[in-house]
Amino acid sequence: MDIDINDKEFCLFQRLIYDESGINLTPTKRELLKSRLMKRLRERALTSFKEYYQYVTEEDATGEEMVMMLDCISTNLTEFFREPAHFDFLSKKGLPALLENKRKKREKKIRIWSAGCSTGEEPYTLSIVLSEHIGATREWDIKILATDLSTRVLKKAMQGLYLKNRIKGISPQMLNTHFKKGTGSFSDYYQIQDHLKDMIVFRRLNLTNDDFPFKGHFDFIFCRNVMIYFDKETQSELVSKYYKHLAPDGYLFIGHSESLAGTNNKFRYVQPTVYQK
Numbered sequence: 001m002d003i004d005i006n007d008k009e010f011c012l013f014q015r016l017i018y019d020e021s022g023i024n025l026t027p028t029k030r031e032l033l034k035s036r037l038m039k040r041l042r043e044r045a046l047t048s049f050k051e052y053y054q055y056v057t058e059e060d061a062t063g064e065e066m067v068m069m070l071d072c073i074s075t076n077l078t079e080f081f082r083e084p085a086h087f088d089f090l091s092k093k094g095l096p097a098l099l100e101n102k103r104k105k106r107e108k109k110i111r112i113w114s115a116g117c118s119t120g121e122e123p124y125t126l127s128i129v130l131s132e133h134i135g136a137t138r139e140w141d142i143k144i145l146a147t148d149l150s151t152r153v154l155k156k157a158m159q160g161l162y163l164k165n166r167i168k169g170i171s172p173q174m175l176n177t178h179f180k181k182g183t184g185s186f187s188d189y190y191q192i193q194d195h196l197k198d199m200i201v202f203r204r205l206n207l208t209n210d211d212f213p214f215k216g217h218f219d220f221i222f223c224r225n226v227m228i229y230f231d232k233e234t235q236s237e238l239v240s241k242y243y244k245h246l247a248p249d250g251y252l253f254i255g256h257s258e259s260l261a262g263t264n265n266k267f268r269y270v271q272p273t274v275y276q277k
């Protein structure tokens with residue numbers, strides 16, 4: 001059964017999604033919105049977008065349908081070692097400078113935030129880079145916070161189980177060290193090993209929240225291919241919050257097609273898509 005979404009209904013969802021997630025759906029995204037929400041209508045046995053809007057905004061007191069609606073809307077494309085220049089920068093410049101500085105100050109904590117981590121490939125890549133750089137030494141207390149709006153992708157990320165075609169860019173040496181090959185009905189899968197998992201904490205967090213509940217500062221923030229879905233106003237607010245939550249000299253990494261141009265920010269430009277506090 002095909003159900004049409006009229007102008008008024010599209011505007012209602014456009015506003016709701018913007019208010020709840022910052023995701024800015026332009027009128028060109030109408031068919032996309034329709035096809036993604038159709039799954040929810042079917043699941044709820046509803047026959048119009050108007051009914052679904054009422055259900056999400058008024059009838060569902062649990063708030064669960066809102067979470068599921070946002071799960072359907074978000075685009076979660078990601079991969080291991082996506083935009084490799086960032087990880088090169090991290091191992092050749094960012095990390096050596098950070099470790100030297102921390103040693104001088106006798107600090108042990110390294111804190112990284114993968115904001116908009118999707119199904120986990122980005123934070124696991126970070127944990128591989130850190131693990132390769134630092135080795136098995138217990139000198140450092142490393143934590144990577146990995147957050148996303150979508151509970152569906154977070155569940156997948158926490159499992160850390162990837163089909164073999166998802167790990168094709170990873171060298172055999174890295175595969176051996178950081179993954180376990182599945183057996184039996186999992187023979188097409190690779191499982192992330194515990195020494196990487198132990199570095200990461202996964203949490204649901206909406207980046208458009210007014211405040212983030214962090215006590216300390218991050219040394220690196222990765223927010224890549226997320227702000228592209230936001231308008232300039234939302235981007236500006238988020239970039240200011242990143243500035244606030246970074247340690248002095250800390251770095252912000254953004255996606256290849258994103259830029260901080262047009263956002264009111266105090267960051268120093270380092271190289272394309274890399275900024276420093």
Ligand SMILES: C[S@@+](CC[C@H](N)C(=O)[O-])C[C@H]1O[C@@H](n2cnc3c(N)ncnc32)[C@H](O)[C@@H]1O
Nearest residue numbers: 021074077078116118148149150206207224225
């Ligand atoms: C395309 S993925 C990017 C994944 C990864 N950072 C990368 O570059 O490969 C974008 C992610 O941003 C998340 N996202 C979108 N709006 C968000 C919001 N308001 N708060 C938190 N995460 C959000 C989506 O759920 C999605 O998983």
